[in-house]
Amino acid sequence: MAIRRSATKRHGLPSIVQLRLTPAPAQAEALAAAVLLCNQAATVVSRLAFQHHTFAVLELHRLAYYEVRAQVSGLGAQAAVRAIARVAGAYANRRASKKRAHIFRPQGAVPYDARLMSFNRDARTVSLWTPTGRVTVPYVGWPEDLKAIEALPMGEAALIYRRGVWLLHVALTLPKPAVREPVHGFIGVDQGVANLAVTSDRVVLPGPALTGPIGGNSHVRTLRERRHRQRRRLQKKGTAAARRVLRRLAGREHRMMTDLNHQISKFVVREAERTGRGVALEDLQGIRGRVRAHRFQRRTLHGWAFAQQIAFTRYKAARTGIAFVLVDPAYTSQACPDCGYVSRANRPARGRFVCTRCGLAGHADHIAARNIATRGAAGWAAINQPHATGLPSTRRDRESKPPASSGGS
Template sequence: MAIRRSATKRHGLPTTVQLRLTPAPAQADALAAAVLLCNEAATLISRLAFQYRVFTVLELHRLAYYDARAQLAGLGAQAAVRAIARVAGAYANRRASKKRAHIFRPHGAVPYDARLMSFNRDARTVSLWTPTGRVTVPYTGRPKDLKTIEALPLGEADLICRRGEWLLQVALTLPKPPVREPVGGFLGVDQGVANLAVTSDGAVLPGPALPGPVGGNGHVRTLRKRRRRQRRRLQRKGTSAARRVLRRLSGREHRMMTDLNHQISKYVVREAERTDRGVALEDLQGIRGRVRAHRFQRRTLHNWAFAQQITFTRYKAARAGIAFVLVDPAYTSQACPECGHISRANRPARGRFVCKRCGLAGHADHIAARNIATRGAAGWAAINQPHATGLPSPRRDRESKPPASTGGS
């Protein structure tokens, strides 16, 4: 059985807290100048890196540090260092596929580290570097986030200007609770396009179990189709008024899907915690390359946020101390959870399952979720079985996958 390390660190759980800054007009101008200058520096360094094919931080520092500071007045030493690190990170995983230099947006987020900012937690102010000197800006936020800021050590932060509002997204590391043994088994979750998520208990998400104005999966698909038609119509029109509407609507669908994935993952983790179970999901990495879909279905398939839902469920489970595993998705919707018979004929229709051997019938997504729960329990038992040599068993926060099958689902 293949085992992969969990994405969470052993000493804690990374998280991000968003603070809202309330600068005076002069301070806002200074922050805007800092954002423009840092992004201009990152673009300059990126062009040098691409021209000379230099992408590591150390070599890039030797190549571009002095040139950047000489060409851009007001660029501080630490701001130049952070710009070099941004460029190296931008090329870290895509340098082979890059056909041109990476360009940073003029108003994109700018990272700040401990040398560029300092917090006064009692006064709830933060001192931020700008080209004209430091500015001390008050900050506000949710009571829970403010309490977290006051109690935990702070990491780097991203300074963002979004629609005229200044935000500071601060990285933190939460204490990691021990993972509890899933004495009640596992709660399986099947992800799909017709139904965003279906649990092994039979809950269809989104649905009545979740709050909010979205009534169900059909409602989600209707909203996405309506907004796609609206974007297409405005893009075809091409007038200045149409472009203003597109800017106002930008990100609305992404925010809706992110909110839905947060609600789904929160419900799944709370249900698993309430029933002393773990959470099992399918490992859908690379699904876009494996699945053969009709061209009219590719847009829907490729725009579905499978990875985001897995990421949200993983970190929420880690915060709650819930066991979390990823299982092999092969044949989960074609296998009978009672007798184990696997056949394509078990799926006479997209949403219907009828076992040809024992006659078990039900919704195909619910059957798949039951198979995922069974595979999750088997994978967890394999990870945590005693070692024959007496060595400690593998860590319980790892993810497991059963051996790959010979075919697709």
């Protein structure tokens, strides 16, 4: 199985590298036992957290640490700590929508930190914790990935077993460039279901602006509907051959949407860098809990990868020093960007906008993107408002805080 090249780069160095481990059979058994044990521990902690309605890391640690070590034999101290943190992260954004305790898959990815792993960069081996002791496993990767491992500080890693192959995804810390002032304003990006992204420059994404086999948003919807019908037909059949096909197709749609979001975010950030502007998107956190959709639309809504697109755009903008802001999404598609009039009557149809006061007409998604760009510029100006001290507001707030006490009198 070939290693997938890292999709995110800057100056030839990726921020998350994928390494392929080549363990011996005994080492592979030890790694499998570690994955199974850590996921079992995370499920135990998750049930305790849900039962006691305790989701913060510190409180959950006090509640579950000794209990999970007693229930899961062979679990190390640091492995228990990582399982608790993993559960707290799993409940962080889905607490309100959870109707039952979160169950972790037995073969799910397991996080490793500096206390559970150590790298020998000269020998290109990594030492990983397992219930039966540490194993030292060789690794291979693309040249740029190996160069990044040797040159950059490393953070956490994820141990993954996928179709007979052991992988290690390692997070790296990249040097952060200074954010440049958006002298020419902001590019607003409106995200939606019918159109994944529409910019304030009237560019619809995906579309002709992006290279690749995806022709447009209707093509994306057609592919996803076809994949859904195929999965439903195979699941209904339930034979061994159907299950083999399902395993082969697993993750194909997810990979397609991830690739599209990478292309969209890369195009937006490059356009902002070329024109000296910043990037503004809507803050859509919690929208699934706020929006009440018809039961026939829930699958489309909950399969909408807007959070991933925001995350991709944010880190790509940070890498290139582009200003990035999230704005309030309220009434962006009902407000007129020329006269400022807000009314439901401005939206006579789903994709059409006609201002009932000044007569401005256009596509609703493009109008929303223009409003997002305007709000982005206003938000950026408020954040970086000048002060009599001559310091930006963020630096002024940081330097105005009193120094931490050293513990003496």
